[in-house]
Amino acid sequence: MIESNYTARFHRNVNNVPERFRTENHAEYTKFLAKEIMSEQNLEDFSDVEIAVELHPINAAAADLLKQEFGDEEIFESKAFSGAWIYTIIVSASKGAIGKVLDFFSTHRQSFKDATVKIGKEEISLSGYTMNEVKDFFDSKPVQKALRDLKK
Amino acid sequence: MTDAEYISRRIELLRPRAKFVAFSHSNEFIDKSANLGDGFHYANLYDEQIDSNVISSPRGLLMIHNTYLSSFAYNLLLCRLLYAGDDSNEGKTNLKRLLKHNFKKYFAEQLFAAHNNIFSRAILLETLLYEQQMMVPVFGAKARDESLSRNADIGAQLMSSALSFHELGHFYLDNTPQLWDEILANFPDVLTDLYKEVSENYPSQFVEEFRCDIISAISCFDQYQTETDKTFRLRLIVFSFAAFAVLYSLTKSAQKTTSDKKSVGDEVDFESIEKKHIEYDYTIGLDLDFIERAKLVKNFCRLLAEKENLKLYEKNGIFPLEENILEDLLSCVDFVMESDDPNARSLSLLVAEAFHNHSEGMEYLYLRSKTFVFGSDRNADGNLKNHK
Numbered sequence: 293m294i295e296s297n298y299t300a301r302f303h304r305n306v307n308n309v310p311e312r313f314r315t316e317n318h319a320e321y322t323k324f325l326a327k328e329i330m331s332e333q334n335l336e337d338f339s340d341v342e343i344a345v346e347l348h349p350i351n352a353a354a355a356d357l358l359k360q361e362f363g364d365e366e367i368f369e370s371k372a373f374s375g376a377w378i379y380t381i382i383v384s385a386s387k388g389a390i391g392k393v394l395d396f397f398s399t400h401r402q403s404f405k406d407a408t409v410k411i412g413k414e415e416i417s418l419s420g421y422t423m424n425e426v427k428d429f430f431d432s433k434p435v436q437k438a439l440r441d442l443k444k
Numbered sequence: 445m446t447d448a449e450y451i452s453r454r455i456e457l458l459r460p461r462a463k464f465v466a467f468s469h470s471n472e473f474i475d476k477s478a479n480l481g482d483g484f485h486y487a488n489l490y491d492e493q494i495d496s497n498v499i500s501s502p503r504g505l506l507m508i509h510n511t512y513l514s515s516f517a518y519n520l521l522l523c524r525l526l527y528a529g530d531d532s533n534e535g536k537t538n539l540k541r542l543l544k545h546n547f548k549k550y551f552a553e554q555l556f557a558a559h560n561n562i563f564s565r566a567i568l569l570e571t572l573l574y575e576q577q578m579m580v581p582v583f584g585a586k587a588r589d590e591s592l593s594r595n596a597d598i599g600a601q602l603m604s605s606a607l608s609f610h611e612l613g614h615f616y617l618d619n620t621p622q623l624w625d626e627i628l629a630n631f632p633d634v635l636t637d638l639y640k641e642v643s644e645n646y647p648s649q650f651v652e653e654f655r656c657d658i659i660s661a662i663s664c665f666d667q668y669q670t671e672t673d674k675t676f677r678l679r680l681i682v683f684s685f686a687a688f689a690v691l692y693s694l695t696k697s698a699q700k701t702t703s704d705k706k707s708v709g710d711e712v713d714f715e716s717i718e719k720k721h722i723e724y725d726y727t728i729g730l731d732l733d734f735i736e737r738a739k740l741v742k743n744f745c746r747l748l749a750e751k752e753n754l755k756l757y758e759k760n761g762i763f764p765l766e767e768n769i770l771e772d773l774l775s776c777v778d779f780v781m782e783s784d785d786p787n788a789r790s791l792s793l794l795v796a797e798a799f800h801n802h803s804e805g806m807e808y809l810y811l812r813s814k815t816f817v818f819g820s821d822r823n824a825d826g827n828l829k830n831h832k
Contacts, residue, residue: 372495
């Protein structure tokens with residue numbers, strides 16, 4: 293028999309009381325300072341690459357807000373089987389365009405359950421992550437590779 | 445750029461992990477007398493991002509049918525059908541084990557799709573290497589028993605249709621505003637009080653999902669009348685939504701676990717064979733909104749059964765169903781991660797470490813562990829035959 297390296301395993305972290313998920317619950321959130329996140333990003337060559345940002349509005353008013361702000365962009369409105377209403381904005385992978393989405397999400401955080409930036413198969417949810425983690429995401433090797441692949 | 449090219453490119457952005465994508469337009473499969481206006485683009489795909497959805501795009505409506513969720517629902521149904529009517533303790537224990545395995549595999553795949561790290565790989569490997577053999581006799585029985593096979597296939601088709609019909613519901617409600625009033629008029633005994641209760645007590649977004657669920661249930665009930673009897677159909681609809689409630693709970697659990705863990709370092713020192721003590725936390729919870737929807741669909745089916753003079757909950761027929769089916773399936777969530785084989789867990793962790801920085805190898809193992817059934821337009825590897 294091969295012996296494992298380990299002596300302890302997996303622990304459920306809620307004392308056997310199921311955590312409850314409700315659409316109206318909002319996680320604690322971080323105020324995103326887009327300028328700070330984007331200032332050191334290496335995105336110079338990717339302004340012609342398209343990426344998707346998914347936003348989950350809490351109600352129709354929040355969706356209208358989004359449509360007003362990004363009226364010039366390509367927006368996909370989606371109703372999913374789970375009951376989620378998702379708005380996906382297609383933006384260029386430039387500091388300005390991504391920064392605008394981050395600013396919008398941060399300013400109107402309480403109107404959105406979540407936002408997810410998708411770059412190829414790499415993605416990061418903007419709820420529950422710190423600014424530094426978002427910074428690291430854009431700078432990570434898989435994301436930089438995904439951007440290069442999308443540029444081809 | 446043609447509409448098909450445009451939709452194809454957009455799906456690559458919206459669903460970058462989707463596999464086996466196939467396109468068509470509703471004009472190709474829905475009769476023009478259905479009066480759908482411009483109709484909609486239709487994409488069939490397989491994507492661990494589980495939702496099917498209807499998307500309003502600048503080039504018209506796009507309906508995405510994702511077969512991922514229904515493939516799991518199919519396995520759950522097959523297990524249930526195999527042990528239908530078996531009241532022995534052994535039968536009940538075996539069924540519980542099989543359901544737990546399938547839920548755990550689903551949870552593992554959701555974790556792995558969300559983040560390929562040691563923990564998600566370990567859970568997935570545990571199900572692939574140490575539990576997958578549990579399903580061998582189930583598929584063996586299906587191969588031997590024509591009746592079981594037929595009922596499972598019909599059930600799987602209905603469960604898959606339940607997703608599509610729900611999405612079509614959004615389309616029809618947007619395009620035919622009088623449709624809901626017509627449905628209420630057609631089912632006054634069944635829907636009047638239920639809809640009043642829902643519309644008075646739930647937010648508008650939830651009410652729309654409820655209406656689409658009811659459209660889905662009615663469509664499933666009508667569409668499969670030549671293949672199955674009414675009782676089987678109603679029981680399948682109740683089971684489908686109960687199974688979906690568990691699967692969505694596990695999806696949200698995986699998302700929460702991933703979100704909590706993503707910033708934790710995931711390093712392996714290949715230079716050292718020192719024994720270590722590592723602990724991983726995970727979160728398991730319930731999707732209360734979807735559970736509410738499953739309960740409402742269950743109520744609708746009960747009322748429809750009463751109107752049709754059918755017995756929804758009885759231990760008879762090809763698919764016996766208990767009234768507590770939802771609670772019974774949800775109870776599996778509580779012990780989905782339990783393992784009675786510490787060696788399996790330890791070794792799965794070790795192999796998961798060995799796969800560190802080898803995502804291609806893990807992806808290969810993951811895909812090879814599945815059986816995909818393709819139409820005649822695809823090669824055995826899933827690529828389209830005319831694809832270059």
